Amino acid sequence: MGKLKVLVIILITLLILPNQTEAGKYRAKGWLYTSLLDLGYGAGYWYRDYLSHPGVYFTSGGIAKIAFGLPPPFGFGIGTELIKFISGTYYSDAIKFPLDIYYIPYAKFNRLGHPLPIVYADFSISPWSTYRKYLTAIIGIDWQIWYLLNLGFRAGWVSVSYDYDYEFQIFYFGVNLGLSLWQGLGVREKERKVSPKPEVIAEIPKITSPSPITKPPKLTFDYSLVDGNQDKVLDGGERVSLKVTVKNQGEGDAQGVKVLLSGESKALNYLGKEKYIGDIPADGEKEAVFEAILPYRIEPDNANLIIKVTEANGFDALKEAELLIAMQPAKVEREREVISVLVDVDQPLSPTSFRREDAYAVIIGISDYRSNKIPKVKYAKRDAETVKEYLINLCGIPQENIISLTDEKATLSDLTAYIEEWLQRNVNKNSFVFVYFAGHGTPNPEKGDAYLVPYDGEPGFISKLYPLSRFYNSLENLPTENIIVALDACFSGAGGRSVIEEGKRPFISPKIEKVGKKAAVLTASAGDEISQDLDAKRHGLFTYYILKGLRGGADLDSDGWVTLGELYNYCQPKVKEESRRLGYTQTPKVFPEPLGEKANLKIGKIR
Template sequence: MRYVVILLWICLLPALLFGQRVVSGKSEGKRVKIEPVYEFSKPSRLSVSMRLQDRNEDGLIEAAEPVKLYVYFQNSGEGSAFGIKVERLDTSRNTLICRENIYLSELKAGAERMLVIPLLASEDLRTGIDSLRFSVSEYFGVQPDTSVVYFNSVERLEPDLVCMGVEVLNDAGILRAGETADVKVVLRNLGRSLEGCNYRVSSTDANVLIKYTSEQGKDRLPIGESVSLQFQITSDRQLGVVKDLPVFVAVYSNDVMIRRLRIPLGINEPPVRYAVFPSHPTLENVLRMKTLQDRGMPKSEDILRIPRGKTPNEEAIAIVIGVENYRYLPIAPYACKDAMLMTKYLQYTFGVNRVLTFYDSEVRGDFFEKLFDPVNGKLSKMVKKGKTDVYVYYSGHGVPEKNGEEAYLFPVDGKIMNASSCGYGLSRFYRDLDSLKARNVVVFLDACFMGDTKYSRSYVSRNISGTKGVVVRRIGQAPWHTNRNFFVFTSSRNDQSSLAFDQSGTGLFTYYLALGLKGAADADGDGKITTGELSDYISSRVEEVSRKIRGEQTPQLFGRPDKVLIEYN
């Protein structure tokens, strides 16, 4: 019997293993929308209210700022309210962007509920009083009034910090050479609100020792608010009387430097008193700040999108110099940014492959002579006579002789009392460039030679050691009279100051130079920009805007107006 059972299992086992058929497949999914079904019992009485809260909690909603919408529901009826929907009525305006639907499935009789909806302010927000309008619906037709939320809106402002004043915390209230003193400086934010702020105080003079001690306030600096910083400073007793110490405070937002301000502090000089300005950021104060910031001036356009010229210039050489943080002179606002910007335009728009750029400490001592000397200078060794195009851009201080006979480009460590030996005279500068016998020479100078610093709201404007008002007479060397391929663009006349353009963080001349090179100067639309077209465009725009800032600035061109500078694809 046992053998029979074993034989039966042997016969059935293959059928069990191989006789089963497995069928696999995949069916297409379908989206099924289930509509809720509610039963009416007793009438509800629904009310809805709303309020907005900006991230800074200052009552001002700034462009691109995250915002919270608080929606409060209350049912004072006898029955539940079902399927409550809140919808925007003015979606086309898109001032505050809502990415979530506002929906509440049920609110029981006598109950209250609050929803928090994240919003984002539009980049195109305008300064003024704005509103949001909502309609509210309920499943059984209970229809409260339309809800309207009003708010103060502020358009996107550029970062704009100013030094409101400095205080030396000793009995005399004055910093003396050889002494150590605590210094308090107050900064105010007139631009957009800043997050994750930190501050670094430093000096470019080895004879000045800075020890940063404290800051008062949060790491967030809303529009209109101020921050008080305190640091300890020790100066060498050999310095004597110094009107402007090279002491700077750098302001960072989320580890990105927003602004670097020179602190108006000297030795044996009374510091700048505190300025008066509204402290609470109401809409009225913001509008006042905006008026101070704009003064009817045009908004800065994007000058960082740099167009490419038609063909690269393989035989060209460009020298770019930006001196901003002078050791013994006041700061030259935005000079380093000017140089960085023009480096890009020379590379991409002019097609120059060899661009040598020098900043601040690189421009010291006999730098100019070593670079431009026509016999032994570095530039002379790179120029092929009659074949090489030479471009030179300079942004920094121009220093005049007190008698008006000469004007100088100035190195970072130059001293006014030794101007003739420290500086590089314009006459020699032009003569040396002309002696290179290059195919073309084009010079751009964003500097004034009246003895004043560029005016900027972000920096304290200073007189350069009593030379303000000096009018430089006609420079002796004028190669453009004899060399038809020699061109000089200057930011102003000899009897004018040059200005900064705080909206773009550059010199006013350099800003419109960049815009012109982007194509705005192509008056006849032929895809080419001549020296005359570029000069006409820069002069007209700078003259117009400078009157709205301070005084008048008239850029000039020396050389023939029909030279084609660049061509576009």
């Protein structure tokens, strides 16, 4: 029998120890207890009325148990079981579905979530019985030695009464073994607290009991402050260095010398408050350097710093230095890049009820040319796109009746097809026609002729250009007389929205006024002037004021309509005045001049 006990103890030890090494390294967010069968065996004390029986044996346990609760030390939980029973020498009993209330103050979980051990208290009552009152209290400690096997010790108390006239109590203590599982929920490894080891910069020697000093030291010091730009102002981002030179002018050695910085300033947070420089022999000296790179963002301050020098035996320097130094944050340079800006003429339009079903427009805007010899026209494409929106919303031209040719879509063949063929095919005698061109113009220096430069055009090759005279003749062949042309280009060859063949003389005055009888032409400048962009508004100068006029600025008589005469009378002085302010002269022109009856031709309705 003795050998059997030793074997059981060895077996239990072998089962517990492998997992015990990890116990306590993990914690859980809750716990769960499930049991198929739980058996306990022990000795106890049975008491009824005035009769008692010490030393009796009891078997206790439960079948099909489940419980769950909070993690220790707040480990309250609740559970139930199919049957709880107790059997002894003088009494046996069982109840079904008792209400179990648990409290778990302590548990050490391993990596698998098994507690090794777990301390618990279990209180049970029989709320469903009407004639028998059953109450138990158990305090125990369990080890989850395997997945469905736990071993422990428990002490219990049982109280049973039948209609309150038959009562007995049982006290017992013993061991228990169960096909059960204590399981931690949400198990994770505990955070390890590692105390950092302080770095020893310089060890201050211990001062032993002082012996009589017959040759005392005498400490003095000098200091110097160096900042990055040497303006004696501590700027954010600068490297600052305060050097204190301590001299011993006495007859004896100075021991445990320190240089202290104090005062009311945030500079102390960066420079530090103390430097230990150790012993200084007689007639010797040492340096302490307080150094830092200041953050860019520091509070403006007048730094107040006080320098003191102390000695371990009390022979401190008899002088202190107080410094007042200006501090200021680093200067921030703001770079401004205009990505986009909403210009007044670019704000969304409110469409009017005005609509011309029999109206047609060709809109041309060329910013990028195929030839790299031709400069870009910065806002020409943007001008054309904005003019199109105005023609739809304010001038009543149906969107399907507008041809828009921009950049690579505005080749010489495209201009020829839509100006000479598409308009001729659609326009009748009652039609309204609007043609707009934004891009480069160029002159012929020998003959004085003017040309529009298409996307694939190139000055010096007449066959690749679109003659202005041909353009006017095409419009003259249309059956209607309600034709308006706006040219935001120039033909002088002197720059701006004009180009010329290399080696040719600029400032040509080409023939741009021979427009015929049917079309009224608004040009951005006179023949010998240049047409420029208005960078502040991101449009050509001429186009900007055309748009502003159509938006309502040109409605000089406030009747809600903008006529051709009103648009020119508004645009011409505005462009001229703004160009002079910018340092050049640009004067819009209108042909024929005077306009005569064409001045009353209605272009747009603003309300």
